[in-house]
Amino acid sequence: MSKTAQFKPYGFGQYCYVVLDQITHFEPYSSNGYSGTKIYLENGTEIFVGDSPATVRQAIEQAGEV
Incomplete structure (x- = not known):
């Protein structure tokens, strides 16, 4: 199961959930x-x-994805 993290919105908007193992950089x-x-x-x-x-x-x- 992939781990996700919640991040603050950039400017205005909703919080964003990101699948951490999909991040390249x-x-x-x-x-x-x-x-x-x-x-x-x-x-x-x-x-x-x-x-x-x-x-x-x-x-x-923290997710161990480094």
Whole structure:
């Protein structure tokens, strides 16, 4: 069973759930006064979340996906 993590919305919106083993890489992102993380998934999808890259890394490490 794949583990998921809940991340804050980037700007306005709903919380986002991400399947952690689908993440290929991520990077800091900021625009229009908002900062967070841009997450890249295996299928080419890019997701913007309001959490910092350190928070994303911590979620991945806790799931044992590093």
